[in-house]
Amino acid sequence: xxxxxxxxxxxxxxxxxxxxxxxxxxxxxxxxxxxxxxxxxxxxxxxxxxxxxxxxxxxxxxxxxxxxxxxxxxxxxxxxxxxxxxxxxxxxxxxxxxxxxxxxxxxxxxxxxxxxxxxxxxxxxxxxxxxxxxxxxxxxxxxxxxxxxxxxxxxxxxxxxxxxxxxxxxxxxxxxxxxxxxxxxxxxxxxxxxxxxxxxxxxxxxxxxxxxxxxxxxxxxxxxxxxxxxxxxxxxxxxxxxxxxxxxxxxxxxxxxxxxxxxxxxxxxxxxxxxxxxxxxxxxxxxxxxxxxxxxxxxxxxxxxxxxxxxxxxxxxxxxxxx
Numbered sequence: 001x002x003x004x005x006x007x008x009x010x011x012x013x014x015x016x017x018x019x020x021x022x023x024x025x026x027x028x029x030x031x032x033x034x035x036x037x038x039x040x041x042x043x044x045x046x047x048x049x050x051x052x053x054x055x056x057x058x059x060x061x062x063x064x065x066x067x068x069x070x071x072x073x074x075x076x077x078x079x080x081x082x083x084x085x086x087x088x089x090x091x092x093x094x095x096x097x098x099x100x101x102x103x104x105x106x107x108x109x110x111x112x113x114x115x116x117x118x119x120x121x122x123x124x125x126x127x128x129x130x131x132x133x134x135x136x137x138x139x140x141x142x143x144x145x146x147x148x149x150x151x152x153x154x155x156x157x158x159x160x161x162x163x164x165x166x167x168x169x170x171x172x173x174x175x176x177x178x179x180x181x182x183x184x185x186x187x188x189x190x191x192x193x194x195x196x197x198x199x200x201x202x203x204x205x206x207x208x209x210x211x212x213x214x215x216x217x218x219x220x221x222x223x224x225x226x227x228x229x230x231x232x233x234x235x236x237x238x239x240x241x242x243x244x245x246x247x248x249x250x251x252x253x254x255x256x257x258x259x260x261x262x263x264x265x266x267x268x269x270x271x272x273x274x275x276x277x278x279x280x281x282x283x284x285x286x287x288x289x290x291x292x293x294x295x296x297x298x299x300x301x302x303x304x305x306x307x308x309x310x311x312x313x314x315x316x317x318x319x320x321x322x323x
Contacts, residue, residue: 012046012054014061014235025235027051027061033128038120045128051233053128055096057121067232068098068132070271071239074229076102077272078241078280079161079197080109081255086160087111090189092148092182093166096125097133103163104135105267112141113157115148149185159189162196180216187220190246196221200240203228203288210240210291217244225252226292227280229271241280253281 013024028049035044044056052065063071076099080086085108091099095116103112114136116122122143125133136143144151164186183198190196198217201209217224221244231239243252258274259267284292 012048012056012061014059025233027054027233034124036120038118040118043118043120043124045124054233055121055124055129061233063096063098063129064233065129069102070229071231071234072098072132073102073269073271074227074239074241074276074280075099075163075165075197075199077106077259077269078227078252078277079163079195079243080106081257081259081272081274081277082195082243082245082250082252083160083193084256088157088159088191089113089161089163090115090152090157090159092162092164092186093117094163095119095121095143096129097136098129099163099165100138100141101132101135102269103161104138104140105269107267110140112138113144113159114141115144115146115151117145117147119145149182152185152189157189158191158194160191160194162186162189162194164196164198167199167201176212179213180219183216184220187246193247194245195250195252196244198242198244200226200242202234202236202238203240203291204238205235207291211294213242214292214294217242220244222246222248223250223252225250225281226284226289227252228284228288229276229280253278 010029011026012029013026015024029046030049031047033045033047033053035042037043041058044059046054046056048054048064051067054064055062080103086106087108088111089103089109091103091112091114093116094100094114095118100112100114103109122136122145126136135141186196198213200213203210214224214226223245225243227241227243228238229241230237255274255277258277259269259272261273261275264273
């Protein structure tokens with residue numbers, strides 16, 4: 001572990017996309033609280049002038065004190081709203097506790113399992129982001145440290161809601177296959193009427209990745225939807241959410257269990273309510289809707305992966321992880 005008092009230039013500059021290095025988002029860094037490296041990634045916690053404490057993984061900002069709740073609340077309640085009285089939730093990633101903190105606000109949730117691969121993310125979150133990570137000690141929460149696909153294969157639990165709180169790496173053919181193997185494996189964790197929410201890239205920053213991911217979703221799930229909302233410290237100030245279900249004909253813009261403005265406030269929600277849920281799907285700009293529809297054809301793609309069984313996918317996944 002190393003501690004540094006300064007950050008290069010006292011500014012964190014994050015390019016909106018590796019291929020667009022003429023454009024970046026910037027935040028002034030007042031102090032570096034922690035910097036180190038785990039088995040999987042570089043981790044930094046800094047104090048920003050505008051957004052309070054922030055966590056960076058491999059120099060990419062993943063949360064700030066000021067606006068993380070916006071993303072976490074929508075990530076949790078978009079899928080929760082699509083299941084009547086959901087009781088069990090699986091979170092992939094999310095070792096900082098942000099999404100879990102929001103999930104536990106839902107009155108019917110009784111069980112939350114978090115599968116986080118990096119113990120250091122959990123440790124740094126509990127040290128520097130105590131407010132959002134206290135939920136990790138809740139009696140309803142089971143925290144598992146390990147590889148997500150291998151863990152769900154071993155446990156064979158079923159969940160009403162699955163939240164994938166991580167970006168799918170689409171930077172190479174091998175990474176795409178790994179992402180697809182995880183997506184394939186997760187379908188077995190959903191109950192019959194279960195819904196999964198998957199973090200998506202900002203649509204006008206990386207439209208190619210969005211198209212590719214929508215093709216993957218269409219391959220394994222009968223219904224796919226796309227929502228959009230604001231997130232100030234994300235590239236271009238927006239973040240996307242893909243919702244999928246094994247059931248056919250699901251209209252994700254119509255929640256099965258709605259919360260009016262007053263009721264949502266009583267739950268401690270500051271963004272989500274039934275109107276916001278509906279608007280997140282219905283108010284997607286036409287240019288973004290075209291990108292989504294291009295990647296989400298009515299006939300599932302047959303080009304990305306062979307139609308392997310569950311065990312075959314797991315074997316391919318383990319081989320790629322080792323390679």
